Amino acid sequence: MNPFPDFQPRGYRIQRELGSNRSGGRITYLATELDTQQSVVLKQFQFASTAGWSVYDAYQREIQVLRGLNHPGIPRYLDSFETDDGFCLVQEYKNAPSLAEPRSFDPEDVKQIAVSLLSILVYLQNRIPPVIHRDIKPENVLVSDDLQVYLVDFGFARIGDGEVAMSSVVKGTLGFMPPEQLFNRQLTEASDLYGVGATLICLLTATKSADIGELMDDNYRIDFKSRIPKVSLPWMAWLEKMVQPVPAKRYANASDALEALKPIYVNRVPTVTAKPETLELEATKLGETLTATVMLSNRVPDTVLVGRWEFVSHPKDLPSKPEKHHWIRIKPDRIEGNRSLCKIKVDTGKLRANAVYHRQLKFCSNAEPETVTVDLTVKTAPVPIRLPVPPLRRLLVLFAMATLLSFGVDTWWGTTLFVARSIARSIDNLWSM
Known part of the structure; x- marks a missing residue:
């Protein structure tokens, strides 16, 4: 059994339903005009079962409006007819x-x-x-x-x-x-x-x-x-x-x-450039905090650069979210503007001494291209060489011993010279006798 109403006596055969507003008593169908075999849109208004016939005059005025319209962007009014519980409006199908x-x-x-x-x-x-x-x-x-x-x-x-x-x-x-x-x-x-x-x-x-x-x-x-x-x-x-x-x-x-x-x-679409594209930082002492700056720029008029910094994952880094890092900080990390100076901070106190680290910083934005990268190289300070320092008491003892030893040698040598000279004079006296 055909579920659609029979409008063939009016010259139209329903093909399928296009939409409905049943609470408002309106159902829209795709139909075929029997004389021309052209597809049309047929809107059925059921006043008797919904809003009542009091709104009939309003829809009659709508028909008068549509009859007077002639624009390629408005489906043309073709026909209208009364039914037992309302009326139907027929328009051009697009x-x-x-x-x-x-x-x-x-x-x-x-x-x-x-x-x-x-x-x-x-x-x-x-x-x-x-x-x-x-x-x-x-x-x-x-x-x-x-x-x-x-x-x-x-x-x-x-x-x-x-x-x-x-x-x-x-x-x-x-x-x-x-x-x-x-x-x-x-x-x-x-x-x-x-x-x-x-x-x-x-x-x-x-x-x-x-x-x-x-x-x-x-x-x-x-x-x-x-x-x-x-x-x-x-x-x-x-x-x-x-x-x-x-x-x-x-x-x-x-x-x-x-x-x-x-x-x-x-x-x-904005564009983005990062200057410089490479950063090389070297620490001169252990635990030093190193800083550098990167300028983000957008030169396209009437656009606003919006984005945020992320860190490219590295196998030797601690697990973290892309926007977080264990020993690198970027301020500001989120950008909305066409010229932004970003400060990069590196905490070498969390790194091994006398080592070189290579990391990549990535700025993701609404620009074209969507991402730009900055290569970061960090060299940490070496461990300084230090000679062992003896305790103060030991230094004093060594100094005293050296002094005594020096005094004893000098005394022994002086005595020896005195004895030798005395013996030599005695021998001389004997020969002279």
């Missing part, structure tokens, strides 16, 4: 998945999506009266493989200044509604920009629509900068302005936002 499906886009792709989406909003806001979509989010933005962008689901759209004003029911999606919409205040042409900015931030940070609250602080401000370090500062500033909680701090309209975005180079 073979493109929504941004809610997991996909990977680089910053340049995201900028192209932003330009296309803002171009659609420029068209809507230039209409008389202007059209406010009120529900821009990843689920309502379709993007093909070749980056063709389509804005869908105008179920919450309103037209003109009068209808953009406050209503009795807040409609939209939490996290993508601007605060003025959330608190049921008057909307402006800047209101849809908030949803555009939030959608782009989800793409750049790989955040699911349901998790966008994780990026928000208590002031309804989206904090995303730390999650996308490899984009230019103007690109981040542009995104930040798009999601300002206060409407007056956003761009006034889609045209202003588009003009500000076009000249921005978004995919900006």
